[in-house]
Amino acid sequence: MKKKEAIFIASILVIAGILGLGFRISGQRSHNTIRITVDGKEFGTYSLSKDQVIHIGDTNVCEIKDGKVTMIEATCPDHYCMKQKAVDEHGGSIICLPNKVVIEGKDSAEPSESDDSPKIDAVT
Numbered sequence: 477m478k479k480k481e482a483i484f485i486a487s488i489l490v491i492a493g494i495l496g497l498g499f500r501i502s503g504q505r506s507h508n509t510i511r512i513t514v515d516g517k518e519f520g521t522y523s524l525s526k527d528q529v530i531h532i533g534d535t536n537v538c539e540i541k542d543g544k545v546t547m548i549e550a551t552c553p554d555h556y557c558m559k560q561k562a563v564d565e566h567g568g569s570i571i572c573l574p575n576k577v578v579i580e581g582k583d584s585a586e587p588s589e590s591d592d593s594p595k596i597d598a599v600t
């Protein structure tokens with residue numbers, strides 16, 4: 477009985493490990509994505525390999541074309557985000573400060589593991 481349980485748990489761990497590894501490897505190859513956040517909340521992730529126009533809420537519109545993403549419309553007064561450099565497979569970011577919209581290229585060369593380990597300050 478106990479042995480069966482152990483085998484069951486072990487096989488789940490092995491499958492989870494394989495899946496995790498598979499995702500990690502596929503994430504580092506060709507499938508470049510961008511992540512859009514609005515006011516610190518995730519709006520969505522999109523593949524750079526598919527041309528499309530994304531409406532970000534009511535304020536901003538960005539366009540993915542030829543593996544690059546640019547802001548094509550924005551309600552902000554300065555339109556600074558529309559002048560920023562396109563985000564492509566090398567990463568980068570477009571930030572619209574007035575509308576709190578951030579488009580980030582997910583650069584596979586920079587794993588963001590530090591996000592998962594928050595620093596614990598001394599308890600006062």
Ligand SMILES: [Zn+2]
Binds near residue numbers: 558574
């Ligand atoms: Zn803007």
